[in-house]
Amino acid sequence: MDAFSKAVGRALYADDLRLPGMLYGKILRSPHPHARILSLDTRQAESLPGVRAVVTGRGLPVPYGILPVSQDETALAMEKVRYVGEPVAAVAADTEETAGRALQLIRAEYDPLPPVLSLEEAIRGKGEPVHAKGNLHKAVSLKFGDANPPEEPEYTREDAFFYEGNTHLPLEEHSALALWKKGRLVLYSSTQTPFHLRKILAKVFGLPEDAVRVIAPKVGGGFGGKLDPFAHDLCASKLARDAGRPVKITLTREEVFYCHRGRHPAWMNIRTSWKKTGELLEMRFRSCLDGGAYGSFGVVCTYYQGGLQPTTYRIPSYTVESARYFTNKPPCGPKRGHGTPQPRFALEAHLDKVAEELGLGPVELRLKNLAPPDSTTVNRLRVTSSGLRECVEKAAEASGFRDKFRKLPYGRGIGFALGSYLCGAAVPIYWNEDPHSRVRIRLDAKGGITVFSGATDIGQGSDTVVVWAVAEILGVPPEKIRLVAADTDRTPFDLGTYSSRVTYMAGNAAREAAENLLEKVYRRTGGRRMPFEKAARIAVEKEGALESWGSYKPPLKPANFKGSGVGPSPAYSFCACAAQVQCDPRTGRVRVERITFAHDIGRAIHRPSVEGQIEGAVHMALGEAFLEEQTFHPSGLHRGPGILDYKFLSSLEMPEVKLILIESKDPGGPFGAKEVGQGPLLPVIPAVANAIYDALGIRMDKTPFTPENILLALERKSCGRIPRVGPEGFPDIPFPEPTHIPASLPGETVPC
Amino acid sequence: MTKFLLDLKVNGRRRRLRTRPHKTLLEILREDLGLTGTKHGCELGECGACTVLLNGKSVYSCLVLAPQARGGEVLTIEGVPPEHPLIRAFVATGAVQCGYCTPGMILAAKAFLDRNPTQERTSWDREALEAVSGNLCRCTGYAKILEAVRVAAGKKSRRR
Numbered sequence: 001m002d003a004f005s006k007a008v009g010r011a012l013y014a015d016d017l018r019l020p021g022m023l024y025g026k027i028l029r030s031p032h033p034h035a036r037i038l039s040l041d042t043r044q045a046e047s048l049p050g051v052r053a054v055v056t057g058r059g060l061p062v063p064y065g066i067l068p069v070s071q072d073e074t075a076l077a078m079e080k081v082r083y084v085g086e087p088v089a090a091v092a093a094d095t096e097e098t099a100g101r102a103l104q105l106i107r108a109e110y111d112p113l114p115p116v117l118s119l120e121e122a123i124r125g126k127g128e129p130v131h132a133k134g135n136l137h138k139a140v141s142l143k144f145g146d147a148n149p150p151e152e153p154e155y156t157r158e159d160a161f162f163y164e165g166n167t168h169l170p171l172e173e174h175s176a177l178a179l180w181k182k183g184r185l186v187l188y189s190s191t192q193t194p195f196h197l198r199k200i201l202a203k204v205f206g207l208p209e210d211a212v213r214v215i216a217p218k219v220g221g222g223f224g225g226k227l228d229p230f231a232h233d234l235c236a237s238k239l240a241r242d243a244g245r246p247v248k249i250t251l252t253r254e255e256v257f258y259c260h261r262g263r264h265p266a267w268m269n270i271r272t273s274w275k276k277t278g279e280l281l282e283m284r285f286r287s288c289l290d291g292g293a294y295g296s297f298g299v300v301c302t303y304y305q306g307g308l309q310p311t312t313y314r315i316p317s318y319t320v321e322s323a324r325y326f327t328n329k330p331p332c333g334p335k336r337g338h339g340t341p342q343p344r345f346a347l348e349a350h351l352d353k354v355a356e357e358l359g360l361g362p363v364e365l366r367l368k369n370l371a372p373p374d375s376t377t378v379n380r381l382r383v384t385s386s387g388l389r390e391c392v393e394k395a396a397e398a399s400g401f402r403d404k405f406r407k408l409p410y411g412r413g414i415g416f417a418l419g420s421y422l423c424g425a426a427v428p429i430y431w432n433e434d435p436h437s438r439v440r441i442r443l444d445a446k447g448g449i450t451v452f453s454g455a456t457d458i459g460q461g462s463d464t465v466v467v468w469a470v471a472e473i474l475g476v477p478p479e480k481i482r483l484v485a486a487d488t489d490r491t492p493f494d495l496g497t498y499s500s501r502v503t504y505m506a507g508n509a510a511r512e513a514a515e516n517l518l519e520k521v522y523r524r525t526g527g528r529r530m531p532f533e534k535a536a537r538i539a540v541e542k543e544g545a546l547e548s549w550g551s552y553k554p555p556l557k558p559a560n561f562k563g564s565g566v567g568p569s570p571a572y573s574f575c576a577c578a579a580q581v582q583c584d585p586r587t588g589r590v591r592v593e594r595i596t597f598a599h600d601i602g603r604a605i606h607r608p609s610v611e612g613q614i615e616g617a618v619h620m621a622l623g624e625a626f627l628e629e630q631t632f633h634p635s636g637l638h639r640g641p642g643i644l645d646y647k648f649l650s651s652l653e654m655p656e657v658k659l660i661l662i663e664s665k666d667p668g669g670p671f672g673a674k675e676v677g678q679g680p681l682l683p684v685i686p687a688v689a690n691a692i693y694d695a696l697g698i699r700m701d702k703t704p705f706t707p708e709n710i711l712l713a714l715e716r717k718s719c720g721r722i723p724r725v726g727p728e729g730f731p732d733i734p735f736p737e738p739t740h741i742p743a744s745l746p747g748e749t750v751p752c
Numbered sequence: 753m754t755k756f757l758l759d760l761k762v763n764g765r766r767r768r769l770r771t772r773p774h775k776t777l778l779e780i781l782r783e784d785l786g787l788t789g790t791k792h793g794c795e796l797g798e799c800g801a802c803t804v805l806l807n808g809k810s811v812y813s814c815l816v817l818a819p820q821a822r823g824g825e826v827l828t829i830e831g832v833p834p835e836h837p838l839i840r841a842f843v844a845t846g847a848v849q850c851g852y853c854t855p856g857m858i859l860a861a862k863a864f865l866d867r868n869p870t871q872e873r874t875s876w877d878r879e880a881l882e883a884v885s886g887n888l889c890r891c892t893g894y895a896k897i898l899e900a901v902r903v904a905a906g907k908k909s910r911r912r
Contacts, residue, residue, distance in 0.1 A: 002851070003842070003843040003846075003848035003851070004839070004843050006848050006850075006851025006854050007829075007839045007842045007843050007848055007851070007855075007858065008789070008830075008832070008834050008839060009788070009789020009790070009830050009855045010789065011851055012788065013791070013852065015788075016782075016788035017790075018786075115893060167888075169854050169890060170850070170852075170890060171793045171799060171801055171850065171852040171888065171889070171890050171891075172789075172791070172793065172850065172852045173793065173794075175793070195878075216847060218850075218851060219850065220791070220793075220850045220851065220852030221849075221850040221890050221891055222850075223890070229844075253793065253795070253796065253798070253799075255793040265896055268789070278883050351885070443887075458850060458876075459849040459850025459851065459852075459891050460849065461849070571799060578789070608845065608846030608896070609846060610895075611846065612846045612849055612891070612892055612896055615892060615893030615894075615896065616890075616891045616892050616893045616896045618816070618893055619891075619892070619893030619894070620890070641798050642794065642798060643793075643794050643796075643798035644796070644798050644890065648888070648890070649887075650885045650886075650888060651881040651882075651885045651887075651894040651897065651898070652882060652885045652897035653896070654893055654894045657893065657895060669876065700908050
């Protein structure tokens with residue numbers, strides 16, 4: 001859609017914007033991971049020539065958070081700081097240099113406290129907790145289905161895994177530009193969720209929501225990292241009000257690492273029971289998340305730890321216990337796949353071990369236990385279309401999996417794994433009955449078509465989907481349609497770009513709006529005897545401009561238990577991945593030779609976009625598997641807040657990806673389409689781990705699979721110890737008594 | 753700090769401006785000349801988003817100090833004609849997602865194509881990938897970027 005304007009450099013991102021009289025803002029950040037703020041003296045900074053405004057925590061005291069249950073942040077730290085890099089003050093000045101000098105003149109005195117830097121420390125709970133209520137943020141315990149396994153288990157296995165934290169690293173650094181016009185706040189921000197940001201700004205500034213306008217210009221990548229409201233959004237707004245001039249704050253790359261909200265480190269334990277013939281009877285999944293300093297999306301992430309295992313496999317009796325702890329590190333939140341890549345890694349690597357011990361092929365074991373289409377899972381998720389079986393068969397066939405598995409020479413191996421993801425959460429962040437997406441189409445006097453959509457294109461191609469849907473229904477070329485997007489004043493409400501909801505929800509709203517317009521136009525021309533463009537001209541001649549609306553709301557009500565809001569979706573995508581690797585046992589280096597990927601997309605609306613999403617997800621997944629880790633020194637300092645230290649794959653390391661698209665035509669999806677933005681990340685990481693085992697006979701039960709860890713496992717193997725790298729057991733966590741949700745609830749109807 | 757007179761050619765047009773010597777070419781382009789098509793992702797020479805051509809060679813403009821560009825010829829994305837085969841190929845193949853790496857990627861690819869037209873050789877793909885390996889992309893997985901460079905060079909599409 002906007003590829004041309006991006007390719008010629010005309011597309012404007014937040015930092016490309018400049019307004020007359022604009023000031024530059026900068027943020028002072030905490031050097032301590034955990035400390036009480038004794039004093040903040042900004043007088044010298046304020047008197048520096050060229051400084052126009054300075055703000056500290058007291059100037060922005062209203063707490064907020066992306067989730068209603070986690071309103072635990074303020075824009076600037078108030079009484080204490082909770083991670084290195086936490087914002088404590090902000091200045092606006094005529095130039096960036098002056099703003100930087102002013103930061104150095106702010107005198108901050110701290111009383112350092114012992115930091116809580118690991119899950120073990122958070123659980124042990126010595127010293128002052130991160131938050132007054134203690135380090136335990138959330139603990140959930142749910143039991144689904146049969147109280148006991150339906151048959152006596154013949155085989156049981158338990159494994160522990162650790163998934164290291166990592167971050168989104170969008171190439172565009174976050175930027176926000178604020179101005180006030182007649183008491184109204186206007187904020188341009190590189191955000192994935194303009195409407196949520198508007199809500200938070202209104203709350204913090206005590207304004208009605210319609211006194212705030214948020215515009216998302218082009219966004220240079222998000223992956224979940226631009227979902228939360230951030231200090232720079234609020235500080236730019238506050239400084240602009242105080243200075244009476246527009247203020248722009250653009251983060252440095254280092255600061256982006258402190259914003260984070262990325263993948264939670266997770267310590268997991270999985271136990272399953274089986275019949276010898278390979279039927280899964282029971283699963284207990286436990287997970288413990290290292291949440292960082294604030295709530296963010298953490299509660300949702302905690303529930304997601306157990307959420308999507310049942311969309312791929314039938315589990316008669318299923319127990320999930322998960323917890324999230326606060327630590328003195330940048331807050332974790334939603335990254336591509338939200339809280340599901342960690343458990344998916346554990347589950348699929350565990351299944352590989354089970355298959356081996358039961359003497360079954362990994363593909364065969366999975367096929368025996370697949371969740372069927374048009375069914376309800378044990379945790380009350382309604383699965384509609386599912387091309388999962390086809391994904392498995394096609395990926396196995398195209399990769400030559402059955403011919404290669406356990407047959408390749410030492411050092412080479414192949415692994416297999418599955419994945420599944422939502423097409424948008426059925427329950428909004430703020431529970432209400434309104435549609436999740438609305439789209440408006442205006443047909444103006446000259447027959448021009450303008451589509452207004454609140455969805456934000458962060459590079460994933462949602463603009464293309466919205467315009468294509470309208471073009472398809474109206475029968476006009478997409479080039480003739482103008483799109484206005486992601487502006488809270490001009491476009492109708494949309495929840496935003498997260499949980500892979502845009503194609504499904506905004507796509508459906510666009511389709512409905514176009515159908516309504518079609519009907520309106522042809523009603524005025526007395527039937528469908530002429531092409532739309534001609535009919536449109538006649539229709540608008542009669543009565544000036546015409547307008548139509550469409551909306552989408554998932555046709556689902558969550559089941560009646562606490563936590564049931566996390567997981568339901570109008571549809572699920574499915575995928576299967578085979579990874580083939582070549583490992584060097586002397587250096588511990590792994591080269592991925594080929595990824596074979598089958599994805600059930602429902603229907604591919606725009607094939608290059610679908611392929612690009614999968615290739616991009618595989619790329620990000622391989623980064624998580626081999627290179628990426630957001631880790632910290634014992635002092636609480638980030639180990640490498642820059643792209644030189646935080647490495648991901650360059651064009652030279654990216655392997656060939658063979659793609660197979662399965663079109664299961666979802667009955668509720670726009671033209672049958674489902675999501676592709678997040679799901680394809682999931683199976684890649686365990687498929688690689690399983691391939692490394694096939695190649696070297698070592699289990700990488702901990703990410704990332706670095707040469708050091710591979711050599712360590714090989715050394716253990718050669719000493720006759722267990723050939724693996726990963727955690728043991730599971731920490732002792734005070735989980736509540738599980739809430740039991742039986743296989744069927746009396747009087748329950750699963751809505752379809 | 754004292755200013756100096758910077759005289760250079762940008763996109764074929766002579767530009768003279770008084771500026772401080774510690775400014776980077778990236779800052780000159782974006783802030784003094786308003787050419788925001790050149791992006792920044794780190795300002796430390798790590799990501800390649802700010803790639804421009806300086807005297808025909810691809811450089812990270814964040815690592816070039818203003819005096820080093822003196823008398824030079826700079827090509828930014830604004831100076832690449834919209835009908836250029838690379839631009840058309842990037843749009844047509846789906847090599848543009850968030851678009852933030854795209855201008856730098858196109859210029860790095862242009863430097864490669866300018867010195868390596870279309871000779872058939874087995875290492876061509878590898879060389880093309882090497883040419884853009886200093887330009888990081890977080891969205892595409894690079895497959896469609898290679899495809900775009902191939903198409904722009906008039907090579908056969910390898911699309912399935």
